Amino acid sequence: MTAKMLAAATAVGLLLGIGHALAEPAVVYDAGGKFDKSFNEAAYNGIEKYKSDTGDSYAEFEVQTDAQREQAFRRMAQRGADPVIGIGFSQAPALEKVAKEFPDRHFAIIDMVVNLPNVQSIVFKEHEGSFLVGMLAAMASKSAKVGFVGGMDIPLIRRFACGYAQGAKYANPAVAVTENMTGTTPAAWNDPTKGAELAKGQFDAGVDVIFAAAGGTGTGVYQAAKDAGKLAIGVDSNQNHLHPGTMLTSMLKRVDVAVYDSAMAVKNGNWQAGVTELGLAQDGVGWALDEHNAALISEEMKAKVEAAKADIIAGKIQVHDYMADNTCPL
Amino acid sequence: MDDLFYLGISTLAATLRLATPLILCAMAGLLSERAGVIDIGLEGKMLAGAFAAAVTAALTGSPYLALLAGLTIAAALSLLHGLASITYRGDQVVSGVAINIIAMGLTVVLGNAWFGRGGNTPDLNPEQRFMPLQLPGAADLREVPLIGPFYADVVSGHSLLTYLALLLVPLIWFLLYRTRFGLRLRAVGEAPAVVDTAGISVLRLRYSAVILAGLLCGLAGTFLAIAQNAAFQREMTAGRGFIALAAMIFGKWRPWPAFFACLLFGFLDAVAIRLQGAVIPGIGPVPVPLIQALPYILTVILLAGFIGKALAPKALGRPYVKER
Numbered sequence: 058m059t060a061k062m063l064a065a066a067t068a069v070g071l072l073l074g075i076g077h078a079l080a081e082p083a084v085v086y087d088a089g090g091k092f093d094k095s096f097n098e099a100a101y102n103g104i105e106k107y108k109s110d111t112g113d114s115y116a117e118f119e120v121q122t123d124a125q126r127e128q129a130f131r132r133m134a135q136r137g138a139d140p141v142i143g144i145g146f147s148q149a150p151a152l153e154k155v156a157k158e159f160p161d162r163h164f165a166i167i168d169m170v171v172n173l174p175n176v177q178s179i180v181f182k183e184h185e186g187s188f189l190v191g192m193l194a195a196m197a198s199k200s201a202k203v204g205f206v207g208g209m210d211i212p213l214i215r216r217f218a219c220g221y222a223q224g225a226k227y228a229n230p231a232v233a234v235t236e237n238m239t240g241t242t243p244a245a246w247n248d249p250t251k252g253a254e255l256a257k258g259q260f261d262a263g264v265d266v267i268f269a270a271a272g273g274t275g276t277g278v279y280q281a282a283k284d285a286g287k288l289a290i291g292v293d294s295n296q297n298h299l300h301p302g303t304m305l306t307s308m309l310k311r312v313d314v315a316v317y318d319s320a321m322a323v324k325n326g327n328w329q330a331g332v333t334e335l336g337l338a339q340d341g342v343g344w345a346l347d348e349h350n351a352a353l354i355s356e357e358m359k360a361k362v363e364a365a366k367a368d369i370i371a372g373k374i375q376v377h378d379y380m381a382d383n384t385c386p387l
Numbered sequence: 388m389d390d391l392f393y394l395g396i397s398t399l400a401a402t403l404r405l406a407t408p409l410i411l412c413a414m415a416g417l418l419s420e421r422a423g424v425i426d427i428g429l430e431g432k433m434l435a436g437a438f439a440a441a442v443t444a445a446l447t448g449s450p451y452l453a454l455l456a457g458l459t460i461a462a463a464l465s466l467l468h469g470l471a472s473i474t475y476r477g478d479q480v481v482s483g484v485a486i487n488i489i490a491m492g493l494t495v496v497l498g499n500a501w502f503g504r505g506g507n508t509p510d511l512n513p514e515q516r517f518m519p520l521q522l523p524g525a526a527d528l529r530e531v532p533l534i535g536p537f538y539a540d541v542v543s544g545h546s547l548l549t550y551l552a553l554l555l556v557p558l559i560w561f562l563l564y565r566t567r568f569g570l571r572l573r574a575v576g577e578a579p580a581v582v583d584t585a586g587i588s589v590l591r592l593r594y595s596a597v598i599l600a601g602l603l604c605g606l607a608g609t610f611l612a613i614a615q616n617a618a619f620q621r622e623m624t625a626g627r628g629f630i631a632l633a634a635m636i637f638g639k640w641r642p643w644p645a646f647f648a649c650l651l652f653g654f655l656d657a658v659a660i661r662l663q664g665a666v667i668p669g670i671g672p673v674p675v676p677l678i679q680a681l682p683y684i685l686t687v688i689l690l691a692g693f694i695g696k697a698l699a700p701k702a703l704g705r706p707y708v709k710e711r
Contacts, residue, residue, distance in 0.1 A: 090505025097505070121495075210676075237663045241676050248625040249616045251660075254401055258660045261397035273507070273620050280510070280617045299510070 082107065082320040083116040083138030085129045087145030089272065090119050096272075096293040096312060100144045100167065103313030107320045115320070126151035134159040140177070140323045142316055143167065146213070152176070163328055165319040167312055168213075170332055177322075178332045179315045183213070183308075184220030185369055186342030187268070188376045189362050190290050190308045191224025193344065194266040195232045196358045197288055197305055202233045204264040206255050206278050208271035209245040210238040212380050217270040217292075217308075219385035220376055226387060227365065227374070234387070235259050239274050249277030256281035256289075266290065266305060279304065288353070291345070301349040309343045311335065338370045392536075398657045399541045404615060406653025407549045408433065408607040408624075412631030413638070413645045414559050415603035421563065421640055422596030423576035423702040427483030428468055429604055430628025431490035436461035436608025438494040441508040441619030442501070444515045450613055453515075454548075457609035458602050464490065465601025466594075473593045476706035487628075495621045506621035508612075517546040517614040546614040548606060555603070560642040572596055576700035579707040589707045604628075630682075637690060639697045655682040 084104050091101040104115050116138050118129040130151055133141045140163035143152040149169040156164045156173050163175055170178040194203040203225050207214040222234045237255045239245035252274035256267055260281070267282060268290040269275035275292060276299075282289035283300040291297065291307030298304075315335060322328040335341020344362065346354060368374040377386050412429045419426035440457035444450055464486050471482040495506035502508055522543035529539040563569035575582045575592045583589050611627075612619045634652055638645030659678045666672050690697070 088505075090499065090503075092503050093505040093507075237660070240679060244622070244625050247620055247622050249618075249620050249623055250405075250611060251625065253616060254405060254657070255660055255663075257401065258397065258657075261393070262661070276507075276510075276618065276620060277616055284513075 080137055080139055081113050081115050082323065083118070083133035083136075083141045084316065085126070085133065085141070085143050085148060086117065086119045087147060088120055088123075089145075091117070093273075094294060094296060094299070095275075095291075096310070097144055099294045099310065099312035100142070100316045102294075103316030104142075104320065106313065107317050111321075111324060113324070120148075123147075127154060130155035130164075131158070134162050139163050140165050140319055140328070142319055144312070144316075145169075163323050165316075167315055174330050177319060177328070177330055179319070180332065180334055181310050181315075181341050182334060182336030182376075182378070183217050183270075183310065183342060184223075184376045184378050185337045186308045186310065186344065187217045187220030187270075188224035188227070188369065188374075189337075189344045189366060190268055190306055191221035191226075191234075192228040192362050192365055193306055193354070193358060194221070194268060194288075194290060195225040195228035196361065197353065198229075198232065198264075198266045200263045200265050201229060201231055202235065202262070202264045204235040204256075204259040204267040205237065206252060206259075206267055206269040206271055206274070207236070207238045208240075208274050209243060210241050212383060214238070214270055215383075215385065216379040217268075219379040219387070221268050222385065222387045223376055224365075228361065235262065235264055239271055246272035246274060248274050249280070252277030253281040257285070260285050260287055268292070268308070270308070295345040295347065297345050297347055297349040302352075304350055305353050306350055307345040309345050311341050311343070314341065336369075337366055392533075394661065396536050396540050398654070398661055399537075400544065401657035401660065402650060402654040403541070403545055403549055403553075404653075405656045406649045407545075407552045407610055407615075408627050409631045409634055409649040409652055410552045410556065410646060411603050411607035411610070412628050413635040413649050414555060414642065415600035415607070416632050416635045417638075417640055417642060417645055418559065418563075418572070418596045418603070419600035420635070420703055421576045421700055422572050422593050423579060423700055423705065423707070424469070424472060424593055424597055425479040425483060425704045426468070426597075426600055427480055427632065428464065428486035428490075428628075429600075429631055430624055430626065431483075431487035432461040432464045432601055432604035433608040433611065433628050434487075434494060434622070434624045435464055435490040436605035437612035437623060438490075438498065438508070438608070438619045439605075440609040441511070441612040442498075444511050444613050445509045445618075448512075448515050450515060450517050453613055454517075454606070454609050457612070458605035461605030461608060462598050462601035465597045465604070468601075469594050469597040472706060473590055473597070476708065479704055479706075491622060494619070498619065498621065508619040511613060511617045515613065516617060517548055517610070519544045519546055520550075546610070548610040548614050551606070552610075556642055556646045563642065568595075573700075575707075576702050579702050580710070583707070583709065589709075593707070607631075633686060636697050636699075637686060640700060651685075652682050655685060 086097045089097045142165045146169040153171045165177040256278040266288040269278035270292045279289045283303045288305040293310045296307045416426045436457035439460035440453040443456035444453035471477040472479040498506040525539040525543035528535045579589045634648035635645045637648040
């Protein structure tokens with residue numbers, strides 16, 4: 058009887074992680090969930106790579122409601138997780154609060170800047186990656202009309218749109234770019250019906266390639282492109298596999314690399330706080346080419362995009378960052 | 388000029404697509420509220436119906452089974468609403484809100500547990516969905532000036548469920564105003580005591596109305612998940628149930644006016660989508676938030692200035708207590 062109870066208590070203790078210093082990384086995913094085929098899934102892939110490369114395990118948590126964010130971070134920090142990585146800009150307030158409570162622990166946040174001595178903030182130069190897919194869109198378009206569908210109308214999404222428009226104009230100055238935002242509230246991240254309607258509206262106006270940076274709303278755009286036999290461009294993760302044949306490419310945001318590097322840095326003892334900006338030069342953003350879209354990308358398109366990529370890295374092409382002054386030069 | 392004509396055609400086609408879930412939900416709300424039961428749970432029932440339809444379509448591959456599942460789940464939630472607010476005389480608004488919250492949470496939790504995709508269901512193939520139908524002669528008539536494109540792109544090219552929604556409006560009008568059941572249903576929303584005195588069961592009438600409303604919501608959800616889209620996504624109804632409720636009040640609880648209110652909202656939504664980024668000479672680009680607020684601004688103006696007072700059924704929101 059006593060032995061049984063002891064065993065039960067041990068099991069509970071193990072489950073709760075009582076008294077176990079983990080010293081392993083922890084990832085707190087944003088509300089989309091770790092299999093969102095996009096942003097969060099990229100983080101998951103990064104930490105999985107860390108696991109297979111080092112053999113270390115990791116802790117993870119999928120946030121379901123806003124109230125859970127702070128709890129999740131505190132719980133991970135209490136258990137001794139190091140580093141604690143928050144995925145997504147909405148995690149910033151919770152992470153900031155908990156990071157102050159645990160000054161000797163390392164924290165990292167993706168897509169947002171938190172200025173604390175124990176926090177590493179990783180942001181991406183989305184405009185550079187968007188520039189490249191904008192070029193591809195303009196080159197693939199037969200009507201010289203390309204489109205953009207954004208999620209919620211915030212500066213981050215305008216940054217995608219502005220980089221995309223610059224790239225399209227760079228590849229073909231005569232191209233017309235149509236820009237639509239789904240809405241002005243967070244509901245705009247999850248309205249595939251509106252996304253599909255925006256896409257259909259653009260198709261009706263002659264657009265034949267659409268880049269969607271709109272979270273779950275993008276699913277509707279990709280589906281509409283497939284139904285209409287037009288092209289669409291994915292975002293964050295490689296989404297080419299969603300609809301092979303109508304997905305021209307995807308604008309990659311290497312959240313996986315960021316998560317992997319952050320965890321590795323703590324393991325190797327060369328972790329640094331501060332803001333890390335990942336652009337084309339660091340392979341933090343890019344465009345996806347795989348077996349699902351190889352038939353849509355000609356050698357010429359590939360060569361031109363790679364040349365532009367080299368020019369951006371070398372500083373010969375300056376891609377304007379919308380968030381620098383909240384304007385787009387086009 | 389030609390461009391403008393095709394823009395108009397495309398806007399009208401989008402109007403019908405966008406109005407379909409609104410029409411179905413507005414008719415649902417109308418049936419329930421004419422019987423005296425407030426139905427603020429349209430959104431939740433539609434969401435649950437969408438989820439059930441998407442899951443069933445993904446698992447069985449049949450859109451018809453999916454439709455059946457959508458109808459069943461939405462009707463089941465309606466029964467719950469009926470149980471709480473008709474049998475146990477609870478507050479109808481509270482029960483409706485509860486249904487919305489249950490649907491919002493349960494769909495995501497179940498979706499996550501079954502498919503592990505953040506609450507989404509797997510993508511569907513065309514044969515698992517209600518795809519747009521080409522009406523006979525649409526392709527041949529396209530070349531006829533004016534009428535041809537209108538027939539081919541506005542009248543033809545919608546899913547079966549859209550045509551069903553359009554057909555349901557006159558049917559519901561007939562049901563309400565030309566049948567005995569309809570007369571009794573309207574009476575039970577105005578003066579349930581009178582209906583009771585005549586020896587007709589108030590409870591049975593209200594339950595029938597509420598279940599019919601659930602079926603219509605299930606139809607709307609099925610349309611959203613497997614006709615307009617190809618998967619369920621969390622909170623994909625995005626407030627359409629509430630807009631339908633507004634359209635129903637706008638139409639003063641009558642089928643035809645409510646139907647036209649839904650068309651108006653759908654039209655404004657379609658116009659808003661096409662006006663985004665358009666440049667008005669002398670003013671510059673149209674601001675996005677203004678365009679998106681347009682349907683609501685117009686509702687307030689029309690309701691306040693032109694339509695006049697919207698009178699609800701007299702017994703709306705009051706549970707019926709039999710006098711002893």
